[in-house]
Amino acid sequence: MNDRLTALKLFVRAGRLGSFSSAGRELGLSQPSASRLIAALEADVGATLFSRTTRAVALTEAGATYLTRVEAILAALDEADHEARGTGELRGVLRVGTSSCFVLREIIPRLPKFLSAHPALRVELLSNDRYQDLVTESIDVAFRFGSLPDSSAIARKVIDGPRILAATPFYLEEHGTPMMPSDLAHHAVIVGPAHRSPTLSFRKDGRVASVRVESQLSVTINEGAIAGAKAGLGIAALSLNSVRAELESGALVRILSDWDFGSMEVNAVFVSGKTIKPAARAFTDFLVGELRR
Incomplete structure (x- = not known):
């Protein structure tokens, strides 16, 4: 039974990744072992689940249908195990995807408190400053920033914090402190993920002020914008x-x-159509409580 369960988990990952060896590595299996387990599963099912070439494997029509059913079964089994224990204890692996900045500044400092309450749980942090694919990367929950595009994913707002502008005291002493949004036209403004547009808009007392800014530096990660500001390269737009x-x-x-520069949402995102893993739900609840405190 344990081999069959391992084979099902392997099948799901291989189906999503298009590779027996990559799926096997995630489960600690060699490529030959992974291939044998899949072949045995196909024999038990009585259907060819993958088409194979020398370069890749792909789900057959039967395999794609089977994968949808098996994913739901594995999620339900995880939920049933959690409820049967009746202690709230979490086990297994929780895969969390988000940006490197959020991992370093918000998640890791809070992990000791969460993991001490769940010693049997293992957390894998997939930090990447691009949107990860929740399905192919088998991510249980991803924390994403800004307004979410239309998607089939399930989302829950974690926190909604203001965007700000910041610079070093040295930079402001050398170049002056902007007193009005229009003053920013004479400054270097680092454009980062908190605000990618060269036009900044502000609100105050019903008024709207917009200004176009320029900079020698634009970055795609928040840590880069912070580092640029600390290096005195300009004023950074940050959350x-x-x-x-x-x-x-x-x-x-x-x-x-004293000017409203807008806000930056953080949302927890889950794959639509799948049962949310108990550990993903519990960790999201925990993080919401911590960040809103």
Whole structure:
């Protein structure tokens, strides 16, 4: 029975990844062992689940149908095991996808508290500053920033924090402190993931002020924008939650704080149509509580 369960888990990952060897590595199996398990599963099922070439494997029509059913069964089994224990204890592996900045600044510092309550759980953090594919990368929950595009994914808002502008005290001493949004036209503004457009818009007392800015530096990761600001390369557009430590230490100074620069949502995203893994639900609840405190 254990071999059959392993084979089913292997089948799901191989179907999503298009590779027996990659799926086998995730489960600690060699490529020959993975191939044998899949062949045995096909024999038990009585159907060819994969078409094979020298370069890749792909699900057959029967395999694609079978995968949909098996994923639901494995998720339901995980849920049943969790409920049967009746202790709230979480086991197995939780795969979390998000940006490197969020992992380093928000998740890892809070992990000891969560893992101490669930010693049998293993967490895998997949940090990447692009949107991960929840299905092919087998991610149980992903934390994403900004308004979500139309998607079949299930989303839950975790926190909604303000966007801000910040620079080093040295930069402001050398170049002056902007007092109005229009002053930013005379400054280098680092464009990062918190705000990618060269046009910045602000609101105050019903007024809207927009200004086009230029910079020698644009970055695709929040840590890059923070590092650029700390290096004195300009004023960075950031999310307040991501830069609290620098503001509290005085390494960076917030500017134009009396103007509303918009907000940055953080959402927990789950694959639609799949039962949410108990560990993913519990970790999201935990993080929501911690971040909203």
